[in-house]
Amino acid sequence: MKEQIEPRILKGFRDFLPQQESRRKAVQETLQAVFRQHGFLPIDTPILEYSDVLLGKGGGETDKQIYRFEDNGGRDVSMRFDLTVPFARYMAQHRSELYLPFKRYHIAKVFRGENTQRGRYREFTQCDFDIVGVDCASADFEILLLMVRSLQALGVHDFRVHLSHRAIFNRFLDTLGAGRQSGDILRSVDKLKKIGEEAVREELTQLLDQQRAAQILMFITATGTAGEVLTSLVALAGHNEHDTGRLQAVLEAAAALGIQDHVRLDPSITRGLDYYTGIVYETFLDGAAEIGSVCSGGRYNDLASLYTKEQLPGVGSSVGLDRLLAALEELHSRPAEPSAVDVLVLAFDETGIGHYHSIAEQFRAAGFSAEVYPEARKLGVQFAFAEKKGIRTAVICGPEERAADVVTVKDLAQRANHSGLSMDDALKTVRRIISG
Amino acid sequence: MKEQIEPRILKGFRDFLPQQESRRKAVQETLQAVFRQHGFLPIDTPILEYSDVLLGKGGGETDKQIYRFEDNGGRDVSMRFDLTVPFARYMAQHRSELYLPFKRYHIAKVFRGENTQRGRYREFTQCDFDIVGVDCASADFEILLLMVRSLQALGVHDFRVHLSHRAIFNRFLDTLGAGRQSGDILRSVDKLKKIGEEAVREELTQLLDQQRAAQILMFITATGTAGEVLTSLVALAGHNEHDTGRLQAVLEAAAALGIQDHVRLDPSITRGLDYYTGIVYETFLDGAAEIGSVCSGGRYNDLASLYTKEQLPGVGSSVGLDRLLAALEELHSRPAEPSAVDVLVLAFDETGIGHYHSIAEQFRAAGFSAEVYPEARKLGVQFAFAEKKGIRTAVICGPEERAADVVTVKDLAQRANHSGLSMDDALKTVRRIISG
Known part of the structure; x- marks a missing residue:
């Protein structure tokens, strides 16, 4: 009799039973149908890549979150931790075979050795969609439209895409003479939804005088219709074709397509510090706000600078499939169960x-x-x-x-x-x- | 200016451009529709697992084909190299949540550090379908039917599923008094399609006397209708309800469903040595024989013995997606190109x-x-x-x-x-x- 091995899986990894997997597939198929309907095409890339390609020259300090090892041929390799870095490498490598603007979607697994105690998974699925090669309002709007249509196709109707523009806030801080502290300020502002207005005010008064802290709070908590918020931003930061003008064009298109109720201009949305350079988006489902944003993204002005001198601006967004499924559970608005067998x-x-x-x-x-x-x-x-x-x-x-x-x-x-x-x-x- | 990194991927791994990826997805969607139509349900398992779970206690000698490493938590982990071992572990682990007979399909990537010179990939996609928990002709037939219906759904019509039964050949060798050399004999027989009848005869006469070599050749080269081949097998090996009886029931069902022209009883099919215990299948497309079998499988009598004492018999088959796509290219019978955008x-x-x-x-x-x-x-x-x-x-x-x-x-x-x-x-x- 053979000695038996305990059947078990790694922490942060999951098996899916048929009912769960059917639901996951149904959501992916719905998203895919929306992407295709809007002219986005699928690509795929390897799960395993050279570490320097994924992590930059030298691979940097060993990041605990990366599954990195030496393969049997002595190569330094890593499992992909997102779909953006491989996409940047892909655009640089296949540039001559592709045309611009290039619209792709990619639904695939990524791997991060996250702390599983926070309910995070180490293997999870991302659904990315991007438009590369143009910097214009129409592309910014199209990504927004896709975010709205994706959720609607999944039967979710009570949600808002919160959007803002990275450059407006920076310009506003410059106007205040607070540009040099922008890093610290953005980190505080980013906590608004979590810790609330008063706590943010307290943090800001550690960095700035009371008056400027109040002005920043007024900037990020502007409320009203998108038009009213935009007017308030222009009043505080001045008008600029590239940022407030761009937002205005996107909001007008949203009104023309009748999706304005799903769009909220929200100057507190900053999405981290380095990557994004233009419009930024986060999506919250009414009644499942504590789950956080289920679909986020923004505009970047140079996707593939690590691999090519050609500047490739783009705009995109990503659905976190696991978080979205959790939110749908929460709302008891599961997508229609695919019936097992007739x-x-x-x-x-x-x-x-x-x-x-x-x-x-x-x-x-x-x-x-x-x-x-x-x-x-x-x-x-x-x-x-x-x-x-x-x-x-x-x-x-x-x-x-x-x-x-x-x-x-x-x-x-x-x-x-x-x-x-x-x-x-x-x-x-x-x-x-x-x-x- | 940042120093740039050459955008490149690992040998044996692939990027897929939109047109290729669309075609791959179309084939997967077609297969999936056929599987679902027959009551097979999807599951998923992690890409990374404990090495002892995938490779057995102690993990054995380090197999050069396995991507195996120590993760940041000091665990000995490996990337899956097929979908069968994880499925065995899955059945043992989730036995109480599942019912029998359990019919699942699993379309997913697997990883093997193969020699890429033979046109093999190190990351490739398998499409497995299995029925676990029963040992009967109806299940053996259902897998055969699924193989036929899958290829037909992909627009392939000129193909044969070659099938045989592992036990008949073993019984025949015992009758000849050659049971002890069965390993060597099976290895020779397995080469029939590659090296031809005379070369196999030569190899067999190294192992046995000329008369028995001739009898073996007669056994494996029997031709005619399935009924005639079966008669010949019974004449040489005797009748037995468990093997020739089982084949007969499967062939009768194939005739009842009008798919007999896609089925060939072929006693030279052996499919390796250890794993299979009953019916075995291989599938060849007319005009693309050199590509080898595009869909293979068989019956095993104890799927999960590494993890559980419960005996779980099953039958299944697997489409090698990459090989199938290569064969479809070869035949210029690509599945209808999903048109990009209207x-x-x-x-x-x-x-x-x-x-x-x-x-x-x-x-x-x-x-x-x-x-x-x-x-x-x-x-x-x-x-x-x-x-x-x-x-x-x-x-x-x-x-x-x-x-x-x-x-x-x-x-x-x-x-x-x-x-x-x-x-x-x-x-x-x-x-x-x-x-x-």
């Missing part, structure tokens, strides 16, 4: 199994999913199986039915039998049960 | 971009994929973009059209303009162009 053909004997499979084929040809119970076990066992798997109907074709060339359809939810049916009538009966 | 709305100015996006939305609402060119560049640039991306139609709504509340639809393949159209007529015109 039809189970019961088995009465194990000779002539072709007969049962032929019946299942006729249901499949009519568009149903159908399977045959493989062994001639007691009917109670077969019904119990159907119930566990969530199968809607059973088709019974025992010796008597077979002699009379009929079948019985059983509605498993209602526990009702429909007997003596021709195959045609059986198909109609199943259709009625499934669609009812 | 409609490009051209841009004439950058104010009021909502207008262009509204037009695109109307096409999307009618079921088309549509995008807006983001900048008001020269029409020649916009048309060149459409051509590179493979977009079928352009919608022109310049200042004149806008004043008259009409649009022009351009058929980009035919270079024909349809001017002065209402939106309704524009939708109809695009539909005619796309479906033509």
